[in-house]
Amino acid sequence: MADEQSNADNAPAGIDRTEMFGAREGKDGIIRCDACPVLCRIRPGRAGACARYANQDGQLIRTDPLVMSERTAEGGGAMVPFLETESDWDGNPITGADVFVTGIGAGTTYPDYKPAPFIVSSEFEGVDTVTVVSEGIFSYCGVKVKIDTDRHLGAETAAVRAKGEHVGHVTTAEYGSQMLSLGGVNHLTGGSKKEGSVTCETLMALCNKESVELEIEGGAKLVVAADKAPIVHGVEEQRMRVGCGSAAIGIFAQQWHGHADEVIVVDDHITGVLSEHQAGKVLDMKPAGIRIRGRKSTAGRYFQVAEPGKGWGGTNITDPLSIIESIDPAVAWPGMRLLMTSTTGEDSIFCELDGALRPVETDMPSPLLEVVDRIEENCEPSLATVLFMAGAGGSLRAGVTDNPVRLTRSVRGRMTSVTLGGAPAFIWPGGGITVMVDVSRMPDQSFGYVPTPAIVAPIEFTLPRDAFVALGGHAGAITPLDAVVAEFKDTARRTAARPDNPWPLRKRDAG
């Protein structure tokens, strides 16, 4: 703790953050932290249960630095150097176009009716703007994990476990991706204490872009981390499928035409059969007489050709010829050329029918090899992506205004924009303020926890100053940006704003 800098330590005269962070001195130098309902009593030199607050020389400090996001110079990645050293800063007012105070390391106020830790005023493009900055404590929160893979990970609704605890479930698959829904209030607080703490730990690690081992009941063992290739059954995934079997037929039919008499694209969802498919009809392909198993959906498109598994295209098929139910001798002919491929091109075989109309595997002609390679080329790299989702429509709003519904309406009306660590948040339609954010667009180590258990996440509300006052905002707690920058210039963690994030003070039309 000795090296840590204290928000309270660095407060210039006039800004009393000791009071803001709710320190109460007790006997033997013990401080009661009241930044969350746990109300830890912290001895000198020790940290509280969440390690976010500590007792340093009789003062309650936030152990992580406040994070300030700075815009980068045009066309380059370098930060504008106004904070490099004191002498680099010419003393001109710092505007909201230069620096953004994020909620990371900002601390929390509890109970919520106290103003948020920072209510920062700045000028941005001629508008007097206010950003309310806090770390929210979220019991209602979780993550949606998208895993780009064809592999079967587990049945829909199957339990997902971490360290043996039930932390979520498999939810509906998306196009080329399997989806997990992890966390949520029921796993955090509705089960055993261990389930809650492992769920909280798992969410925090995923949100902080760390690797997490998961096991799906009756399914796969996984290692996932935000923005990294998922590892399924110990093998790093390389690519997501180009599309379903029918889509692959639609994309490549013309390129196969003339080089194969039949192409079957094996897929867990829709297995495609070229000569029967509309694409084959349009190309005037002859019927091939190969009947595959499964339930025919529409022409050349078959459902339930196989069970899910670790084989071709996320099925349990390891011998693709096993899906051929019959070959019609009145239609097929000796020498007929058959290509079978998976939707990623990772698995493929080429056969010719012998005199008894049995498929015999042989070398694939180069024009077909080229197309199989092109399927692979068209597959995007496989990634795991993590979206944090939380309800910010509760008492957190009281740190902004004494009339919380006005903040909800202002967010809904897009007068107030919401960011998490400076990253844009999607706001769900309907009641409340339900936010969703891609954690990979947030600075590293943005998330923490408290042992209630709940996740601590940065959150910022930005709106014009007059709108802030009109919604009953805590106007008396506004601090100019210059003062916050001056207060934290030696202790803040500076981070370059991601160029693919809109600048947090810029009003957005959607999302």
Ligand code: SF4
């Ligand atoms: S868990 Fe953390 S925030 Fe909550 S009272 Fe203890 S030290 Fe403070």
